[in-house]
Amino acid sequence: MKTAFMFAICLLFPIALVLAQKPGERWSETDKKEIMTMLEQTRQELLNTVKPLTEKQFFYRLDDKSWSANDIVEHLGLIEEGYVREFWWALAQPTMPASYRDSTAGADQRIRDYATSPTKGEARGTNLPLHRYADKATCVRIFNTARDQSVEFFTKNAGVDMRGFYVFRKGGSGKREIRDLHQNALMMIAHTIRHTDQLKRTLADARFPKPDVIK
Template sequence: MSRYLLSLLTLAVTPVVAQSLAQGERDYALSALHASRKLMLDTVSGLSEAQLKWKPAPNSWSIMEIAEHIEITEETLPQLVAAAMKSPATPEKKQADPRQTDYALMKNVPLRDKKLQAPENIQPKGRFTKIADLEKAFRAARDRDITYIRETKDDLRNHFSTHPALGDLDGLQWYILIAAHTERHVNQMKEVLASPGFPKK
């Protein structure tokens, strides 16, 4: 057998190795996750029960409810990525420069100029009666996300899940979205804090 044919056969049976994240991609997501965690925890820190449960309008969310929505989302979105990773990779969906979408998520999602209705499954249901319990659950979920992004060898850039408003996002972008979503709702909390009638304590 010629060396040329042997080389072709070797290529044919060589498994495709999943591509891990570039360090810059990993660092960007980790920075966003760390920063938004601090924003969330700093914003609810020191608030009284009256302040946490106060609503600017009957159909508005309280800060406690916004925090619960953040925590539920923290638990839910990684499940979408896990499901996507079990499906075949679809590299044909990969953007020419996915980093631009990464940046756009962090720039645009936190903006509150367009209000969206949260799906029923991630709306607050009063699961927490104490902010300390909610903070503990949020920290645990965010720590899992940070550990995963720091250590994973998964081919996140070639597996996708579809967001109803944002379209196809790759696995890493879903984790960046978690950070951007947290920042968006911290901004919502700040709107409540600045509302007329907000309790002084």
């Protein structure tokens, strides 16, 4: 069953059903609104989810294979810091061939769909949660700082055509994939949605302790 949060996401994300991205399209006012709205909405949904948790609940793992709220928030902060660096790096690159715009066309909706895809990802390397922060407040603050930096990037560069700057990934098939910066922001937002949903499932699990029970 979709939560109210996911219902709101479905209302905002599938603007593409009406305004599908076209080859050669520039960053539109609709694009800007989508990114800025979702950056704040997904931030607030995560913060509202962790707010009532005690310190012990925040660090509690259901089992050896599951992540705690701390693990999830730490991971999201690490990922976002990486995205922010990537946003600025991409903006500093030389002008790319015009054909790259055509290469990224149609990817917006696939990235939006990732928010609710059942396919599991795998954190690795420096993105793994390692209990870097000793308490809930610090962990949340680090995530918030990274999200503030994302908002700052898109605010400061509101006049920049984010469809004309790119990042590159090697997919599972080994083929290079291209995203424009709007799509990269969508991916970061979808990643936040996925892990907020993961956290909600954890909190709803019968094994998750009440604050007056956990030792």
